[in-house]
Amino acid sequence: MDHFNSFIANASLLEVRFLGDQYTWCNNNAGPKRIWLRLDRLLTNLAGSLAFPNLKLIHKPRILSDHCPLVAINREPSRFPRNFKFCRQWIQDDDFHTVIS
Numbered sequence: 001m002d003h004f005n006s007f008i009a010n011a012s013l014l015e016v017r018f019l020g021d022q023y024t025w026c027n028n029n030a031g032p033k034r035i036w037l038r039l040d041r042l043l044t045n046l047a048g049s050l051a052f053p054n055l056k057l058i059h060k061p062r063i064l065s066d067h068c069p070l071v072a073i074n075r076e077p078s079r080f081p082r083n084f085k086f087c088r089q090w091i092q093d094d095d096f097h098t099v100i101s
Helices: 002-010 046-051 088-092 096-100
Strands: 018-020 055-059 070-074
Touching: 088 096
Parallel strands: 018 055
Antiparallel strands: 055 070
């Protein structure tokens, strides 16, 4: 592990921020023998982080494997939550058209 961590430091690699559960691996044992670790990561260099400033790694739930699936996304966070609801009464507000435009 020390050699690998030295390589990461010497190569000036940066870890991409993640969303989801902290751990990416489980040994699937029961009870006190169960081990959870964060083994899986996404690394990039400075040029990559500047080229993709919105890059995030999503840790999906484990289903059939001892590792959770990882999905990289590169997009702006949405401005509204997914459950955004439009209220028709807003149209009656004097500033409605100004806010929308």
